[in-house]
Amino acid sequence: xKAGFPVNKIKNKTGYLMSLPYILYFCLFIGFPLIFSxxxxxxxxxxxxxxxxxxLRNFYRLFHDVxxxxxxxxxxxxxxxxxxxxxxIALFLAxxxxxxxxxxxxxxxxxxxxxxxxxxxxxxxWQQLYAYETGLLNxxxxxxxxxxxxxxxxxxxxxxxxxxxxxxxxxxxxxxLFLVGLQSIPHYLYEAAEMDGARSLQQFFHITLPALNNxxxxxxxxSTIGGFSLFIEPFVMTGGGPMNSTLSAMLYIYNxxxxxxxxxYAATLGFFFALIILIVVLIQKKxxxxxx
Amino acid sequence: MKKAIxxxxxxxxxxxxxxxxxxxISATFKPxxxxxxxxxxxxxxxxxxxxxxxQKIPIGRAFxxxxxxxxxxxxxxxxxxxxxxxxxxxxxxxxxxxxxxVILFTMVIPFQITLIPMYIxxxxxxxxxxxxxxxVPSMISSFGILLFRQFFMDIPQxxxxxxxxxxxxxxxxxxxxxxxxxxxVIITVGxxxxxxSWNDVLWxxxxxxxxxxxxxxxxxxxxxxxxxxEGQLGAQLAAATLLAVPxxxxxxxxQRYFIESMATTGLKS
Numbered sequence: 001x002k003a004g005f006p007v008n009k010i011k012n013k014t015g016y017l018m019s020l021p022y023i024l025y026f027c028l029f030i031g032f033p034l035i036f037s038x039x040x041x042x043x044x045x046x047x048x049x050x051x052x053x054x055x056l057r058n059f060y061r062l063f064h065d066v067x068x069x070x071x072x073x074x075x076x077x078x079x080x081x082x083x084x085x086x087x088x089i090a091l092f093l094a095x096x097x098x099x100x101x102x103x104x105x106x107x108x109x110x111x112x113x114x115x116x117x118x119x120x121x122x123x124x125x126w127q128q129l130y131a132y133e134t135g136l137l138n139x140x141x142x143x144x145x146x147x148x149x150x151x152x153x154x155x156x157x158x159x160x161x162x163x164x165x166x167x168x169x170x171x172x173x174x175x176x177l178f179l180v181g182l183q184s185i186p187h188y189l190y191e192a193a194e195m196d197g198a199r200s201l202q203q204f205f206h207i208t209l210p211a212l213n214n215x216x217x218x219x220x221x222x223s224t225i226g227g228f229s230l231f232i233e234p235f236v237m238t239g240g241g242p243m244n245s246t247l248s249a250m251l252y253i254y255n256x257x258x259x260x261x262x263x264x265y266a267a268t269l270g271f272f273f274a275l276i277i278l279i280v281v282l283i284q285k286k287x288x289x290x291x292x
Numbered sequence: 293m294k295k296a297i298x299x300x301x302x303x304x305x306x307x308x309x310x311x312x313x314x315x316x317i318s319a320t321f322k323p324x325x326x327x328x329x330x331x332x333x334x335x336x337x338x339x340x341x342x343x344x345x346x347q348k349i350p351i352g353r354a355f356x357x358x359x360x361x362x363x364x365x366x367x368x369x370x371x372x373x374x375x376x377x378x379x380x381x382x383x384x385x386x387x388x389x390x391x392x393x394v395i396l397f398t399m400v401i402p403f404q405i406t407l408i409p410m411y412i413x414x415x416x417x418x419x420x421x422x423x424x425x426x427x428v429p430s431m432i433s434s435f436g437i438l439l440f441r442q443f444f445m446d447i448p449q450x451x452x453x454x455x456x457x458x459x460x461x462x463x464x465x466x467x468x469x470x471x472x473x474x475x476x477v478i479i480t481v482g483x484x485x486x487x488x489s490w491n492d493v494l495w496x497x498x499x500x501x502x503x504x505x506x507x508x509x510x511x512x513x514x515x516x517x518x519x520x521x522e523g524q525l526g527a528q529l530a531a532a533t534l535l536a537v538p539x540x541x542x543x544x545x546x547q548r549y550f551i552e553s554m555a556t557t558g559l560k561s
Contacts, residue, residue: 014462015385022376022395025432030398033409040409047415093305096298103302109547110306113313116543116550117536118491120509124516124532125316128525134328136315143330168309176555228402232493236517250404250494257408258498267408274405 040267047263058268068269070244071252072276074159078248079227081163086223087216090171094178095204108179112172119169123236126165127152130237152238155245162233162246170226174219181215182208217288221281228277249273313536320530327525341530348520348527351534353504354511361426361507362489368431369485370478376432377440378466382452392441395434407498414499425499426507430489435557436481443477444470480553483546490539508535 041059044052062068093111097104114122129136130151138148151161185208193203231250234240240247240255253273257266319327321337345351379385380392410429419425447470455465471478496510506514512531514520543550 012383012385015379015383015388018375018379018383018462019385019388019391021372022391022432022437025372026394026398029410029413029429030401030406033406033413034401036409036412037405040412047412096301096305099298101295101298101302105548107302107306108551111309112547112551112554113309113540113543115554116487116539118493118509118539120491120493120513120516121532121536124512124528125312128316128319128327128529129312131328136312136330139328139330172309173554176551180555225402229404229494232513236513239517253404253407254494254498257411263408263412270404270408274402277402277404278400 037267037271040264041271043264044262045264046261048261051264054264058265059272061265062268062272067244067247068249068252071247071249072273074245074247075228075230075249077159078163078166078230079224081160082166082227083220083223085163086167086171086174087219089167090174090178090219091212093171094175094182095208097175097179098182108176111175114169115172117169119232120236122165122169123233126168127237130161130165153242155241155243158238158242158246162230162237166227166230166233170223174223177215177219178212181212185211213288217285220284220288224281224284225277228273228280313540316529316536317533320526320533322526324524324526327529341524341526342534344524344527345515345530345534349511349515349531350504351508351511351531354506354508355534355538357423357505358490358508361423362486364423364427365430365489366482366486368427369433369436370481372432373436373481374440374444374466374471374474374478375463376437377444378462378470380437381441381444383462395437398434399438411498420499421502421505423505426496429495433481433485436485439477439481439557440474443474447473479549480556483550483553484557487539487550 042053042055044054044058097108128134130138132138132148132150132153135151137151141148150157152158189207189211190203193207198206229250230248231254234246234248234251235254238246240251249269250273253266253269256262256269314332318332318334320341321339322334323336323338323340326334326336380388380395414420414425414429417424419428451469452465455469460468491509492507493509493513496507497513500506500510503511503514512535515531516528
């Protein structure tokens with residue numbers, strides 16, 4: 001239709017005009033940094049003096065950087081403790097909250113409270129809870145007649161302690177996600193199971209868990225991405241110690257860039273680390289989804 | 293019987309999440325020597341820890357900085373998110389699906405890869421130690437755009453056509469017709485953006501070194517890490533409490549919106 005043509009054209013123009021903010025933003029703050037990171041990884045640079053081409057030497061250095069691989073290992077240790085702990089606790093509390101009970105909203109709001117508070121607050125608070133002589137946790141343990149735990153001062157305990165704290169902080173969010181998942185399971189499934197005489201534990205493993213598969217994928221991926229950006233907790237609590245046991249990859253990259261001023265090398269680390277994140281998340285997605 | 297067990301478990305859970313906060317608040321009023329105790333009460337409650345914080349760091353200024361930065365970021369994410377979301381859901385133009393693909397792609401990129409180049413960009417723009425560095429890089433969010441787009445897709449075309457016949461242009465349709473219908477999505481995007489902006493520490497630590505420009509979480513971090521607290525636990529906890537209280541107050545009034553927003557975001561990503 002001839003008459004329709006100009007109208008379409010006008011629509012076109014507004015479409016572009018209204019998308020323009022994003023296009024500008026993309027070019028400046030996503031496209032350019034991405035391209036620039038490709039340039040940086042082949043250079044040595046401290047921002048002040050001119051850039052210096054070093055070819056693949058940043059990668060050579062990376063593969064011989066014991067501290068960087070320690071930091072990756074630490075981050076993975078964090079994830080391996082944090083994710084299962086989080087799933088078990090979140091699922092447990094979500095199933096309880098999903099029963100017919102009073103004050104459901106109140107408890108849900110209470111469990112969610114640490115999610116809205118800044119990680120800095122949680123870290124400063126838990127630093128006191130973990131204190132060896134005067135911390136709340138060790139005081140409780142002593143009351144119960146158990147020996148005190150060197151939460152943050154022993155290199156074997158420090159990272160698990162941070163993982164426990166992170167679980168406490170984030171678990172409310174995952175409770176809410178599991179609750180949404182639980183509420184979407186059709187009720188007739190349980191009724192059918194009850195007629196077959198299945199006990200509640202059997203029902204949980206044969207109906208509830210499989211039905212929560214999508215939520216599970218989401219929870220695993222969200223907490224993995226969150227865990228890979230672990231930074232402020234060790235930065236405030238331990239500075240990466242004792243003996244580098246809580247040096248997370250993000251903290252190491254931060255130190256390389258903003259403490260030592262190695263911009264090119266830090267960009268290389270960031271680039272490599274981002275690749276690792278993508279690979280881990282893709283593998284997780286494959287594994288968790290296949291269980292279906 | 294079963295009910296009783298459930299309530300006991302719920303209350304134990306509740307104590308595990310609430311008690312540390314109560315303990316922190318009570319500790320901020322205790323003298324230093326009494327902080328290492330399990331109970332909440334002390335007969336020597338006082339304001340000395342808060343006085344120390346206000347004396348040592350410009351925490352009032354940091355509070356205003358944080359409010360200003362988070363408000364600018366949130367308003368901008370809502371404004372641009374809705375405009376771009378409208379274009380992507382309601383207008384036909386060549387390349388729209390490609391643009392949509394680009395936005396989805398950017399959400400997959402880990403921020404670790406662009407962090408260093410972004411900092412260098414800030415240096416080159418001369419934005420280090422200015423509000424610009426805190427605000428401009430967060431003014432648009434792919435996520436906000438996607439939430440708006442999804443919401444706008446469900447608005448009946450008849451409404452929009454009627455407004456067009458009345459002579460409204462697309463911006464008028466968006467602001468006069470669609471905005472009043474879009475409270476849920478505006479609240480969701482607003483809460484999530486405000487919260488993540490208010491709580492962000494890594495980026496301020498990188499681009500702000502001047503104490504008077506620091507955001508609240510950044511200043512509290514520096515106070516706790518940088519030795520200004522001189523090892524005073526009470527003062528550190530008081531600073532942390534001052535950082536926590538505003539968001540807890542907002543949360544207390546709007547907790548349903550907070551929880552629902554975070555849940556929908558989780559499910560849609």
